[in-house]
């Protein structure tokens with residue numbers, strides 16, 4: 121049997137479960153998971169081997185309304201991924217309505233898609249059947265509909281097999297040993313951002329970002345220096361917290377995730393700076409690695 125290799129875009133509204141699905145498929149904590157919507161901002165490639173085939177996943181920011189410039193960037197990234205791939209996984213919580221799926225169909229995706237109804241552990245068997253029924257009218261649009269639960273554990277090999285069926289015959293595009301094209305620095309940044317989402321409530325996480333300034337490696341220790349950027353002085357105060365307590369919690373949570381990934385002790389130094397209006401400002405966005413066109 122010849123090798124298949126191809127790109128798979130993972131698409132869905134914020135909070136649909138994209139990062140959780142990717143973590144589960146990859147068996148490593150590589151994509152950022154947060155209960156707060158819109159946590160995934162940039163595309164990253166995750167490489168999974170299934171038998172002799174190579175599946176290259178493209179994680180995308182959730183599809184949603186244009187609000188700030190940053191959100192516009194996220195929407196463009198998601199749309200780009202839909203255009204560039206061989207197969208699309210469209211995720212929608214089984215508990216919700218068909219609205220986001222209908223919006224997705226209106227984009228006229230060229231690549232074939234699997235429709236994944238997520239979070240089925242929150243429902244009874246009857247409710248799952250009713251959820252599937254809601255998509256009956258669209259059955260000529262998707263190649264298959266698969267109910268899935270990361271919490272309960274679905275059949276990983278089955279899902280990977282379904283994806284591979286629709287990939288082109290092609291030799292590997294990446295070294296089969298690597299899991300992601302993201303450098304460690306990018307993953308560390310995601311972990312810090314995840315820790316901010318976990319520890320700080322309200323809107324602040326959305327108005328903040330992280331720049332990993334420096335990583336110093338030695339054989340048993342990794343030193344990471346990073347800056348958290350916020351819009352206002354008051355937000356800086358909240359991120360730091362009383363006596364530095366909030367920043368300490370953020371640092372500790374991020375450090376645990378980093379240590380798990382690099383299998384070394386991590387020393388993490390976090391700074392907080394105020395850059396008014398950064399999320400509206402193209403140059404500041406570029407410095408953070410978000411490329412805005414137009």
Ligand SMILES: Nc1nc2c(ncn2[C@@H]2O[C@H](COP(=O)(O)OP(=O)(O)OP(=O)(O)O)[C@@H](O)[C@H]2O)c(=O)[nH]1
Pocket residue numbers: 132133134135136137138139140141152153154155156157158159160180181182238239240241242268269270271272
């Ligand atoms: N009960 C249940 N919750 C899930 C499942 N999969 C994901 N979740 C939860 O749903 C929330 C959102 O999951 P994410 O994986 O961050 O969603 P996302 O689509 O990547 O979100 P964005 O990054 O905002 O685009 C988290 O709280 C997850 O723990 C599942 O199978 N069952």
